[in-house]
Amino acid sequence: MCWSATADLVAGAGIAAVGVACAARVRDPRALPLAALPLLLGVHQIVESVVWRSGGGGGPATVVWAVIALPLLAVWTPVGVWCAAPPPARPRLLVPLAVGAATAAVLAYALATGPVTAEIRGRTIGYAVDAPFPAVLVVGYLLATVGSLLLSGDRRLETLGFLAGVGALGCWALWRTEFVSTWCAVAAVCSVVLFGWARARRDGARGAPM
Numbered sequence: 001m002c003w004s005a006t007a008d009l010v011a012g013a014g015i016a017a018v019g020v021a022c023a024a025r026v027r028d029p030r031a032l033p034l035a036a037l038p039l040l041l042g043v044h045q046i047v048e049s050v051v052w053r054s055g056g057g058g059g060p061a062t063v064v065w066a067v068i069a070l071p072l073l074a075v076w077t078p079v080g081v082w083c084a085a086p087p088p089a090r091p092r093l094l095v096p097l098a099v100g101a102a103t104a105a106v107l108a109y110a111l112a113t114g115p116v117t118a119e120i121r122g123r124t125i126g127y128a129v130d131a132p133f134p135a136v137l138v139v140g141y142l143l144a145t146v147g148s149l150l151l152s153g154d155r156r157l158e159t160l161g162f163l164a165g166v167g168a169l170g171c172w173a174l175w176r177t178e179f180v181s182t183w184c185a186v187a188a189v190c191s192v193v194l195f196g197w198a199r200a201r202r203d204g205a206r207g208a209p210m
Helices: 005-025 029-035 037-054 060-084 087-113 134-150 155-176 183-207
Strands: 116-121 124-129
Touching: 005 029, 005 037, 005 183, 029 037, 029 060, 029 183, 037 060, 037 124, 037 183, 060 087, 060 116, 060 124, 060 134, 087 124, 087 134, 134 155, 155 183
Parallel strands: none
Antiparallel strands: 116 124
């Protein structure tokens, strides 16, 4: 989330471009889902620019934004990490993967059966979804996304998990005060870290003995 339609559009285009570059650099198909994550985040920002211009509400852009932000990212991230992680780390990654799948299922059901609305509040947008046990879902969401990165067994991905966790906490604090939305900045930083990870992974593959 950014603080205006223009900021969302510009940030989204930049982050999506990083995502294309990440995906182009990986040679291992197992790394592709995670490398493409910035592309998904960029599209997400672009969709929110439409929500801004629509004045919020419960239109198609709001629904698409919620689908990406909630069930899709809750399962995409742990699946991508599991695919890209070294084999010794994969058994422990089954926990955030399972939690992400369960969290995504509940969120998807809530979106399919109830309304989702967006309300512009100054330089922020508030989204409302009628989902049960919100505190439990938040914990499950963070375990699936941030937790999978921290458990990945890859130093760069662990750094990404730390940045995402700290960034999410800071963004939430600013959003709660309705001061300004800054998640687009965190998404941009995380995308750059993923670009470095994709490049290092490619270079490592090139240097590996045949």
